[in-house]
Structure formats: structure tokens, C-alpha cells
Amino acid sequence: YCMSMNTAIAQMSGASPSRGGLVLPPGKYTAEQQRNLAVEAKKDGYVVLRNHFNRDILQKWADAFAPMLQETIKDETESQRDSKVAVGNRGPGRFYITLPFCAPFSDPSIFEDPDILAIVQHLVGEDPSLCQLATDTPIAGSEYQETHRDTPPLFPDMDHETPAFQLAVNFPLCDVTLENGPVEIAKATHTYTKEEGQKQILENKVDL
Numbered sequence: 001y002c003m004s005m006n007t008a009i010a011q012m013s014g015a016s017p018s019r020g021g022l023v024l025p026p027g028k029y030t031a032e033q034q035r036n037l038a039v040e041a042k043k044d045g046y047v048v049l050r051n052h053f054n055r056d057i058l059q060k061w062a063d064a065f066a067p068m069l070q071e072t073i074k075d076e077t078e079s080q081r082d083s084k085v086a087v088g089n090r091g092p093g094r095f096y097i098t099l100p101f102c103a104p105f106s107d108p109s110i111f112e113d114p115d116i117l118a119i120v121q122h123l124v125g126e127d128p129s130l131c132q133l134a135t136d137t138p139i140a141g142s143e144y145q146e147t148h149r150d151t152p153p154l155f156p157d158m159d160h161e162t163p164a165f166q167l168a169v170n171f172p173l174c175d176v177t178l179e180n181g182p183v184e185i186a187k188a189t190h191t192y193t194k195e196e197g198q199k200q201i202l203e204n205k206v207d208l
Helices: 031-044 055-079 114-124 194-201
Strands: 001-004 094-098 132-138 168-170
Touching: 031 114, 031 132, 055 132
Parallel strands: 001 132, 001 168
Antiparallel strands: 094 132
């Protein structure tokens, strides 16, 4: 599954089972709650676990990430001196930065979280791979990002969508408010083709 840090994911309480040969410690949710959360994600295309990760751990991530972001902004600004907003690699004022898999980012309490692993495995099977650890960070002055999909279809020639094959686990390193640009999700459009999903959004048949 993919892990990025530009949106909110969250929590509840219980115990997590063994999966795929990996013995997981107890989670915050019961096995039944984990299954229900996976059903919700399958139906709506997302699920929110409120206040799930330890805030002290996330603060360590934020402290370690801040100089990486500032260095990237500095480099981009120096290469785009005529621009009022640093032109990031995801558009004006938007920066995608891959994180090194070392402390504090290599914390197993994040990537081996029993609740998230249980939900992921309910959705895609018992042998998921962590293929990416990265941030997607808009700063003040960035442009509105249009509704989009992160990945192309698995089989482009098919006229319908496959079951989920790639998931994103998003969590913020700051408090998310309406003022600082929270993510918007077109609910349940993951079962449509890209074209049909965009059509539904443009015709206001789907709420963001």
C-alpha cells in the first residue's frame, strides 16, 4: 500500500488477529470493527480513523520533515527566481518529497500498525507491499488541485474498474482545518471508470 501525508486518517478500539504469518499486537479495534471499516472503505472508497496515530510520533516526523521541505522550497525557488510561488514538482507551491526509510520515518508503529494492516489485508489480501513512503505538501499560494486519480487503471483496455489494487494511507503532520486545504474525496467513485467518475462530478451527482 502507499503511504503519504497530506490528509487525515483515524481510529477506535480492540484487538487485531494474526495475518499472513505476521503476528500483530492488539490494535485499537476489534476484529469485527476492522472488518466493518474495510467494508466501509470498499463501499465508499475511503475510511477515516480519527486520532489514530500517536501525536508525539507524528510531531517527530513533522520536526524531521520541516528542514527537508524548506530545503526543497529553497532549491525550487532559486531555480524559478521570477516566480512568486516556488514551482514544486506537483505544480505551483506543491511539493512531492520521498522520505528516507530511516528514523524517525521507519517507525514500525506506523507501517506495522495492526488496525491499518488488518483493513488493508481485508481489502487487497494478506501479502501487501509498502511501495512508497512520501509526502505531498501544498504551501500558501498553491493552486487548487482538480479532482483526480493517483494511478492509471490496471487494465486500460477494460471498460470497467477492477477491485482495488493500490491503496493510500494518508495522515497529516499538522492539524487539518478548512483554512489550510484538507483533501476532498468524491465518495464511491472508485467503482467507476475515470471518465464516468469525472462525469458524475461535473454533473454534481457526487458530493465532495
